[in-house]
Amino acid sequence: MNGRPSDPPASSDGEAGTSAPHAKGAGPGDPRPGAFRRLGLKIADLTRELADIAALAGENRLALTAMEPAAAAFRRMIEAWAAAPDAFAQAHTELLARHTDIFRAMSAGEPSHEGDRDRRFSDPSWRDNPFADYMRRTFLAQAAWSENLAWTAPGLSESDRRKAAFFMRQASAALSPSNLLSANPRALKALFSSEGRSISEGFERLQRDFDAGGGRIRPEQSDPEAFRPGDNIAVTPGEVVLRNELIELIRYHASTEAVLATPILIFPPWINKYYILDLTPENSLVAWLRDQGFTVYIISWKPADETTRSFDWDDYLRLGARTALGHVAAAHGSPPHAVGYCMGGALLCVLAARLAQEGRTQDHIGSLTLLAAQTDFSDPGDLSLFADEAALRASAELIADSGGVMPGEAMAEAFNLLRPEDLIWRFVEERYLLGQPPEPFDLLHWNSDQADLPGPLHMTSLRELYGANALAQGTFPAEGTIVGLEHIDAPVFIHAARKDHISPFPSVYRTLQILRTQATFLLADSGHIAGVVNPPSAGKYRYWTNPEQPATAELWLEGAQETPGSWWPVWSAWLTARSGAQTAPPPRTEDAQPAPGDYVRIPLPAPSRRSRA
Template identity: 40%
Template sequence: MAEQQGSESKLIDPADFGRTFTELADKSQAVMGTLLANQLAHPAQGLMDPLHLGSAFYDLAAHLASDPLRVMDANLGLWNDYMKLWQNATLGALGTETTPVVQPDAGDRRFKDEAWTEHTIFDFIKQSYLVTARWMQSVVQGVDGLDPHTADKVDFFTRQITDAMAPSNFVLTNPQVLRETLDSGGENLVRGLENLLHDLERGKGQLRISMTDESAFKVGENVASTPGKVVMRNALMELLQYTPTTETVHRRPLLIVPPWINKYYILDLRPKNSFIKWAVDQGHTVFVISWVNPDASLRDKGFADYMLEGPLAALDRMAEITGEPEANIIGYCLGGTLTGCLLAWLTRQGKAGRIASATHFTTMLDFSEPGDLGVFIDEPTLEYLESQMEKNGYLDGSEMAGTFNLLRSNDLIWSFVINNYLLGKDPFPFDLLYWNADSTRMPAAMHGFYLRHMYLENIVRKPDGITLAGVPIDLSLVETPAYFISCREDHIAPWRTTYLGTRLYKGPVRFVLAASGHIAGIVNPPVANKYGFWTNDTLPPAPEDWLNSAQRSEGSWWTDWNAWIQPHAGEQVPARMPQGDTDAPGTYVAVRL
């Protein structure tokens, strides 16, 4: 293709452009053939409505029809906003400064390009979209008589619709994409189609959006690379012990129980942001559970099995290795929920002393307000999921990943649609997104138990609400000192909900609130000096009262946690070297879907 001088746009060579698109058409035909074959093999799959969105929006329409004045007021408001917008656009075209009718939120990165503000047409497109989106949300929110769960579902998926309709997601209404198209002579769209076909091919007919350059990372080399050994293995987990970096260590070892919805190495991405390496450097003998990525053969493994063959088995092995009968424990997210159940299980049997202290990373024990994830949990949806898991033996990791991505669709879906398919760029190598794409399956028995008894019924918080391995679980009996760290912008475990868990334990509890979200708020090393955190030595009943009287500190909460755990860690003893035939990170973590 011929390129004009300077920064002017390229001229498209029709022959070159035609050859490229012919090649892409051939590839498209093959990919679409696979997609069609999949649909023919599963004809009902595309017709199902497992979330019952049709009935939810039907209920909304019925309630709105009974309140025409509400709809009329909303429409009048929309009309008034459009009149102001047209007036401002006319005045702006004449050179008169105006006040915007609506502005995007401060954190909305979709409209960061200067053209969205400086160019009259794009500013009008942006504000038209924001006005319409605001109108749609106002119509569906607060509808009298609508069931609360249905209202939440309608509100959530209305946001998904408005996010999908954003002008930034389309070629002709995104100024950055238009510039790139003109400057490259359309090469960006050709590359974008290649990326789209690659992702369809990679997903075997389903779109699996590439979020990072996965070839840039290898587990055990540039992620999950902290030195150690596998010191135990069973059907559900490998236990890793890490090589000490200090001559002496605290007497009591530290066990980390990660969630098995994702892999453990979110806490060991790179040396500079690895919580595991940092804890080792602070003189802790660190053990971590690396969960298996289960297949159908583990379909009958339940929540109790994860407790018995996970942290309980790990504690036994740690006592053998270190000679110490007591340990400190950290549970992250679902791993923290399991940790809470383990504390209650041990307490009921008079063995609470095995755990000197417990730390909960972004953990829900009371699921009464689960946030946006709650819209995916109701009886009909669970019945559908259980039927799917019964057939497969597990819940596929891609379904879990897709659900979590919807919680932040602009960041985790649409930004990549724009970058990969419209701008035609390759995704940037990013270790966190590599981990995010490294999905795991959920065994049918365990996941059904978890969703039903915790999310749907919320009975773990009730004394003897569930029974694990023959022992009724009562969190109110737990006297083990506990540290709760939650994140203010967490979409997965909302901090106001995790705070409710502090009210369930009988023993002393410290609650700390970090800035940022479910991952970034936790993986925040002191050297980064980012975000900050809030502390409060009191635990009032209401989370807002806690925050209003909390003190904010700069930097990482890691140092606060380390100061808290010192009295529970014990005196210094000679460092313990791990013994084993397999180097960390072991074999289980290497299994990818």
């Protein structure tokens, strides 16, 4: 690498980088030629830097992506269309018709509202500049047409359709004119108004991100120095009441004088940190439950390291789920309401099934709540692309090359690919084309705060849940036996989010069809995060309820009642009805470490520190 791009030479005016005044002509005293020369030299330097970065980046394979199997499906899609030339000619005619409509509309001065809610084209310059407006309209038409090719290719399997469509979405997201300096009017305006400073700072940031990523380019989503657990996030007062090599169990006392007898124990996912449920005082689910009179416990998972990298599901059951549940039940003399979020919900279901097999449910679980948690993986959406045999082999190789752990940054790459426009290319534009530094954003900080996972745990999740759908089929291996959803005998509250791209609503709804116990289903608005974290004080979104349990999610929604606002009060009422009488709060633990504990503060290791086991 050549280091920082060289500074532009000083102009005849004496100061490098001084903005040139506007003038109608370029006369002898016009400073613009010097400004453009400086800009040209700067761009030449930056182009050489980019070539260096691209050459090195080409040596590094993007970890844990579905691009190889998706690319193979894309090739089969091309072959399918090649075998049906008449059908492809018709599809191509439709594309030409779309372009003709765009040209006619622009010639007539007709505005286009397509993509109005697309963040990439929200700047007015995309509509004010005719060239940019044409690029925007034709790109959106081409992207929609290209993805439709995957879904309508003759003779293609459903699996290949999904993979090819995924490939098309990734390609379209990457080729958006918003990612190109020469086609992005917002970036061009910044380039000329700053005399190249915006792109210079962007390339410097690109080089820093490349170096920090160990050869992978990961634009920062949020200011990494803006948030610290315990300082300005995860600040609800609590105490660590139990610690072992896998978990810290944190207790939050109710903020009310009278306390409900049945506590709540939350199993968060282990892919990110637990504090998504205690992000800020304004949107903390933990704090809100305290205010309703509940004593709340939550598990903080330790990121995988040399002592836990060999852990599998049985270890997470024994040292995590069973240990935490036993502690809470013993401390309160009553079984808690157990709550599982995302993959934490799958772990909770396995534990509940095992306790039912042992005849011990009544002593350990008062109720189950599943928050945006898939348990039937027969159609898990685009995440299925990461569980076919090619992706499994890639994951196993990556784990072997990373000392036995699945790197957290690889998991982040996979999830970011599910929403590439918002979680990848948006930040490419902001950081590298506009030269903008990352702003503080608590949710995006959490999204970037990943944890390494034990290799066996991750591979079992892929093979048994996403691959074999073992939990729904009643064949999930746990503690020397097999379990399934049908074994669960505690009452269950099932939450889904309508726009969830990680745990799709129809997939979550299928849990209701498999359970043989009393179950309540609620659908919240928004996605995987905002569909869960929606405090009543925000006055946002809506939710749907329906006591009937028809065969499909679509039929359930047709008969559901829509209610504006947060779903939290409905859930709290459901829990309260099963929580017994009010009682005195449990005693506090002397000399306990304050929340949020130590494990949540463990960062990912630097890429250079990852080594083969």
